[in-house]
Amino acid sequence: MKTSLAELHVLIADDSSAQRQYAQQLCTDLGLITIHTAANGIEALKILQENTIDVALVDLEMPIMDGVELIHSIAHHKLSTNVIIVSAKDPILISSVGTMAEADGLTVLGTFKKPLHLDMLQCSLLRFIVDLQTQGTKLAEAKLAAIPPLFTGLELNHAITHGEIILAYQPKLTVQGLLLRGVEALARWQHPEKGLISPTIFIPMAERLGLINALTHTLMTMAMNEKKKWQLIGLRFNLAFNLSPLSLADEGLVDWVVTLTKKYDVLPQEITFEITENALLNELACAIRTLARLRLKGFNIAIDDYGTGFANAQQLSRVPATELKLDRSLVHNVSTRPQQRTILASSIELAKNLKMLSVAEGVETLEDYKVILELGADQVQGFYFSKPLYPDACKRSTNYTLLIRTFFY
Numbered sequence: 001m002k003t004s005l006a007e008l009h010v011l012i013a014d015d016s017s018a019q020r021q022y023a024q025q026l027c028t029d030l031g032l033i034t035i036h037t038a039a040n041g042i043e044a045l046k047i048l049q050e051n052t053i054d055v056a057l058v059d060l061e062m063p064i065m066d067g068v069e070l071i072h073s074i075a076h077h078k079l080s081t082n083v084i085i086v087s088a089k090d091p092i093l094i095s096s097v098g099t100m101a102e103a104d105g106l107t108v109l110g111t112f113k114k115p116l117h118l119d120m121l122q123c124s125l126l127r128f129i130v131d132l133q134t135q136g137t138k139l140a141e142a143k144l145a146a147i148p149p150l151f152t153g154l155e156l157n158h159a160i161t162h163g164e165i166i167l168a169y170q171p172k173l174t175v176q177g178l179l180l181r182g183v184e185a186l187a188r189w190q191h192p193e194k195g196l197i198s199p200t201i202f203i204p205m206a207e208r209l210g211l212i213n214a215l216t217h218t219l220m221t222m223a224m225n226e227k228k229k230w231q232l233i234g235l236r237f238n239l240a241f242n243l244s245p246l247s248l249a250d251e252g253l254v255d256w257v258v259t260l261t262k263k264y265d266v267l268p269q270e271i272t273f274e275i276t277e278n279a280l281l282n283e284l285a286c287a288i289r290t291l292a293r294l295r296l297k298g299f300n301i302a303i304d305d306y307g308t309g310f311a312n313a314q315q316l317s318r319v320p321a322t323e324l325k326l327d328r329s330l331v332h333n334v335s336t337r338p339q340q341r342t343i344l345a346s347s348i349e350l351a352k353n354l355k356m357l358s359v360a361e362g363v364e365t366l367e368d369y370k371v372i373l374e375l376g377a378d379q380v381q382g383f384y385f386s387k388p389l390y391p392d393a394c395k396r397s398t399n400y401t402l403l404i405r406t407f408f409y
């Protein structure tokens with residue numbers, strides 16, 4: 001089993017030599033050693049037939065054989081099992097090719113509109129390793145090797161135990177009336193030398209290095225402590241917390257969370273655990289078991305980033321979720337994209353039918369907010385209303401939402 005990015009064998013298929021070199025450089029920066037490149041589908045197939053490729057990075061627009069045909073051939077001839085799809089085309093097209101690839105039996109590690117960014121690529125490739133480990137005999141036995149880090153495991157461990165990782169809280173507001181209903185806790189690493197590090201970088205690293213449970217425990221304790229302080233000054237709103245799919249495999253999680261909430265005098269009904277749609281696709285029995293137990297104890301469950309994965313209504317209905325968070329890719333610019341509007345509308349409808357709260361994420365403009373208001377989602381979250389705030393600013397955010405209401409009505 002491969003345990004580090006350095007061991008991955010990748011193929012980059014892109015007709016533009018500049019784009020190929022760029023993607024190759026990103027892979028090199030991430031420490032990959034075996035990187036094959038192809039300028040078209042035919043060349044790519046030849047390489048795939050002659051080598052063992054773990055992950056194929058496929059551009060959709062290529063001459064001779066386009067990316068759609070290439071992906072279909074990869075699946076049909078079982079030449080690789082994992083793909084990352086990149087294109088300059090509309091994200092909806094890219095994601096529909098992703099759906100096709102999943103239907104063909106491939107694992108889609110990511111679908112991205114160009115330009116590809118280092119952190120996106122890193123997350124996708126790390127997912128391959130994490131998936132392998134999850135599928136492996138026992139998580140605990142998975143060998144944890146050093147990966148080409150922006151920082152080391154020791155540094156990350158030190159950060160967790162010395163309070164360098166903190167939480168910012170982003171308001172979740174009712175669509176009608178813009179009342180504060182909750183906040184989502186988002187982790188940030190205040191690195192003493194490297195500055196603020198994004199969770200999209202250090203969460204996959206923590207997962208990879210076996211530090212995710214320690215990090216989750218530290219952050220959740222921090223969040224409960226904060227919620228208790230808010231309650232003491234009369235602020236009662238929901239607190240949403242992101243859970244790694246790996247935490248769901250932690251058998252002790254539910255009892256630990258129950259004890260923690262009791263200790264801080266927090267009601268389970270006021271806590272929501274967010275779990276990404278893709279994490280649920282693996283349909284790990286233990287993940288569903290943990291989620292069901294959390295629900296039984298009264299906690300809420302949100303399906304996060306809905307629209308980026310390929311879950312269908314039936315798969316969604318199997319998860320004991322109370323909330324559907326509609327991903328930014330469905331929300332951003334919806335006011336100018338009729339097709340996207342249709343998808344957003346049907347996702348809101350789906351949430352209604354499944355009796356789930358619908359929350360539109362990543363709202364950045366008044367125009368997009370107006371569409372969401374018209375389509376009847378329940379809650380909104382996004383930079384247009386508020387960026388994630390540090391706790392002191394959060395206390396003032398109830399006033400802030402009052403200000404927004406005054407502005408609109």
Ligand code: C2E
Pocket residue numbers: 170185186187198199200203219242243244274304305328361362363364381382383384388
């Ligand atoms: P997420 O759960 O989807 O969180 C929303 C992300 O979108 C946050 O990024 C937030 O700052 C950003 N965002 C909010 N509104 C807007 C907007 O209007 N426009 C744009 N462009 N972005 C917006 P952030 O804080 O970088 O977090 C990224 C991801 O890292 C989160 O995505 C979540 O999956 C993960 N994450 C964050 N904190 C934790 C944590 O404590 N535990 C775990 N397991 N994952 C976490």
Ligand code: CA
Pocket residue numbers: 184242274304
């Ligand atoms: Ca989230």
Ligand code: CA
Pocket residue numbers: 304305325327361
């Ligand atoms: Ca999300």
